[in-house]
Amino acid sequence: MSPDRPTVLSPVTLGRTLTTLIVPWLLLLACEWDHYRRLLQWSSLPTSLWDRVTLMWVLVAKSLWAILPVLALAVVVRRAGYRRISTGVWLMGLGCVMLWLLLDLRVQAITGNHLLTYFNFICDPHAWQWAGDVSRMLVSIVALFAAVAVAGTLADCAAIKFARSIAQRWPWLTQSLGRTAACAALLGFACGAGPAHWGVSSRLAVERLHATLPWNPFAFLVAAPANCATERVRVELNMQLQNSLARQIETLRQPGPVDTQVVDVGSQPPHIVIFLLESLRHDVWQTGMMPRTAAWAKDGLQLDRHYAGSNCSHLGLFGLLYARSPLVYHTTLDAQTTPQACETLRRAGYECSYIASGTIQWMRMNEYIRPPAFQHISTDERPDWVRGDRDVLAKVREQLAAAKQPQFIVCFLNATHFPYLYPTEFATHAPVVPPEDVCSSTIERRAEVMNRYRNAAAFLDHEVAETIATLDPAKHLIVVAGDHGESHFDDGTLSHWGKLSEMQCRTPLAIVGPGVMPMRLGEATTHADVLPTLLHALTGQQVPLANTHGRDLLAAPVDDRALIATMTQSHPLEQKPFWDAMLLAGDRRLSLRISLKEPLIQSLGYLDVDGKYDPHQTADAAEATAWATLVDSHLERVAGRVDRREPSHVARQPLIDTPIIRR
Numbered sequence: 001m002s003p004d005r006p007t008v009l010s011p012v013t014l015g016r017t018l019t020t021l022i023v024p025w026l027l028l029l030a031c032e033w034d035h036y037r038r039l040l041q042w043s044s045l046p047t048s049l050w051d052r053v054t055l056m057w058v059l060v061a062k063s064l065w066a067i068l069p070v071l072a073l074a075v076v077v078r079r080a081g082y083r084r085i086s087t088g089v090w091l092m093g094l095g096c097v098m099l100w101l102l103l104d105l106r107v108q109a110i111t112g113n114h115l116l117t118y119f120n121f122i123c124d125p126h127a128w129q130w131a132g133d134v135s136r137m138l139v140s141i142v143a144l145f146a147a148v149a150v151a152g153t154l155a156d157c158a159a160i161k162f163a164r165s166i167a168q169r170w171p172w173l174t175q176s177l178g179r180t181a182a183c184a185a186l187l188g189f190a191c192g193a194g195p196a197h198w199g200v201s202s203r204l205a206v207e208r209l210h211a212t213l214p215w216n217p218f219a220f221l222v223a224a225p226a227n228c229a230t231e232r233v234r235v236e237l238n239m240q241l242q243n244s245l246a247r248q249i250e251t252l253r254q255p256g257p258v259d260t261q262v263v264d265v266g267s268q269p270p271h272i273v274i275f276l277l278e279s280l281r282h283d284v285w286q287t288g289m290m291p292r293t294a295a296w297a298k299d300g301l302q303l304d305r306h307y308a309g310s311n312c313s314h315l316g317l318f319g320l321l322y323a324r325s326p327l328v329y330h331t332t333l334d335a336q337t338t339p340q341a342c343e344t345l346r347r348a349g350y351e352c353s354y355i356a357s358g359t360i361q362w363m364r365m366n367e368y369i370r371p372p373a374f375q376h377i378s379t380d381e382r383p384d385w386v387r388g389d390r391d392v393l394a395k396v397r398e399q400l401a402a403a404k405q406p407q408f409i410v411c412f413l414n415a416t417h418f419p420y421l422y423p424t425e426f427a428t429h430a431p432v433v434p435p436e437d438v439c440s441s442t443i444e445r446r447a448e449v450m451n452r453y454r455n456a457a458a459f460l461d462h463e464v465a466e467t468i469a470t471l472d473p474a475k476h477l478i479v480v481a482g483d484h485g486e487s488h489f490d491d492g493t494l495s496h497w498g499k500l501s502e503m504q505c506r507t508p509l510a511i512v513g514p515g516v517m518p519m520r521l522g523e524a525t526t527h528a529d530v531l532p533t534l535l536h537a538l539t540g541q542q543v544p545l546a547n548t549h550g551r552d553l554l555a556a557p558v559d560d561r562a563l564i565a566t567m568t569q570s571h572p573l574e575q576k577p578f579w580d581a582m583l584l585a586g587d588r589r590l591s592l593r594i595s596l597k598e599p600l601i602q603s604l605g606y607l608d609v610d611g612k613y614d615p616h617q618t619a620d621a622a623e624a625t626a627w628a629t630l631v632d633s634h635l636e637r638v639a640g641r642v643d644r645r646e647p648s649h650v651a652r653q654p655l656i657d658t659p660i661i662r663r
Helices: 011-039 049-079 084-111 115-119 128-133 135-169 176-191 193-199 203-210 227-253 291-297 313-322 324-334 340-346 386-400 443-471 525-537 621-638
Strands: 271-277 301-303 349-357 376-379 409-415 477-484 509-512 518-522 561-569 577-585 588-595 600-602
Touching: 011 049, 011 084, 011 135, 011 203, 011 588, 049 084, 049 176, 049 193, 049 203, 084 115, 084 128, 084 135, 135 409, 176 193, 203 227, 227 324, 227 621, 271 313, 271 443, 291 443, 291 477, 291 509, 313 324, 313 340, 313 349, 313 409, 313 525, 313 561, 324 561, 324 577, 340 409, 340 525, 349 386, 349 525, 349 621, 386 409, 386 443, 386 525, 477 525, 509 525, 561 621, 577 621
Parallel strands: 271 409, 271 477, 301 518, 349 376, 349 409
Antiparallel strands: 301 509, 477 509, 561 577, 577 588, 588 600
């Protein structure tokens, strides 16, 4: 074939250039603007006309940068003379980009995450154990792709026909001037969103958009704020936060080794068993979903406002075993540091075991659940979690009955992870969504999803309670908790690892056994606090551990604050992980975005209980300084330095309606 060079810019290329410019605007007007407007609550922020133009421009430019490589490749192939191949490249590429953008909006609306978050694990065979049956979703994706392909083909034909008609009227469009104009238009729209930032007055609105895009070619490209008092306060807060991070960054990057001190736990210490239930909602005891374990919990320490420290399994379990903040998850594992719980208890004469009905080949869990930290590791990767959980509990009972030395056992149960499995005798709540449809459920089916979860929770309630009933309460120190919470559209999303909301981060926790008197705590606590509390129960006194961040909950007072964090990728191609976090002080929640690699820390405002930005909360200069002091003190704690008390006026509102009960 000979290249088609009758003109500098053919009508076909001109038509596809027009399509490239128009499609992002159609996507914006049809789907994206309303989605991000509601997600980021722009209507509650004082945005100017130019702010709204910039927000639109960023969304359009984001899509444009995704389509431009497809257009460039199609043009190159066409100029090489392969017209049909060029058409195929263009239509297939445009269809894939549009499918990705549309699916991403849907996935973000349901789960709070972007599509690429899950693509990172698509080649991991162990990930499918957690994902469940997604075959029905694939049918919907194929149907959507077919619809997008048909629409793209019709749009392409219409654009080419239109380009030919205007080329006949204005021939200069296919000459050098037209080529220059087309390139200028494409680059202008693609790059112009950058300089547009310098005219915004609501910097916060733009930064929040940057933080929620599926990929962001204009990351943190914002101008100095205009004369807005709220913006000035936030910028000053971020400057103070940045200074705090700079002082602690080296220690955060190298969080220190495991504490190897030998703790005296006596000659006959009790066995320690942690029953960790997947995706355990914090309200399962209050709402009657798990009545037997709720009754058992009254005999010990109940934490009424307990957080896993994150909204995902690997970080929740990390907090329990290391008594460390999720912020140092990767740096701790990079240093191959042994879990502090295993190190301390093994040196005290305990035999450590991990028994689970799920895989440990997930997000580096296998790097800390391994010998010699655990002498015994037993995992069951069968998809039948009902049988797996029963077998796991049987192994726990057998091991405790045959024990010749003190046992530390972590028992991980999976039935309450979606799709929420249970045997037929526990199918008491109906109707239920079929297990294969849980992942694709929408808020309209919330009642059916909740019924399925209630049945799964009732099953584990019975099984765990039966196991506990076989154990001598004078010889066993028992913990029941969740690895994180679970949302059934309570916060607008399904499942977990999507938002830093109460439903996804909070979980029940109780410790019952020798050394623990019945009491309830209403302050904010995290999984990192469990190990110091267990050691107090064993020894009758506080046991300071180097390079840990948890608090002894049996020693008063307990400050009412906690840092909750989850890891995100700023861009899968860049591989620059950062932390989305919130600092709790009373019932106030300050959002934080932290990168230890940059280093970078900034706040995007306040969050509500659903993990959404709360437009009604603002801070004056004094309160911003108080928040900066509070963040600084928490970073000092994580860095192993002296901890300071929180400023009282940050948490000036009451924590809960009922008083804290201690008895």
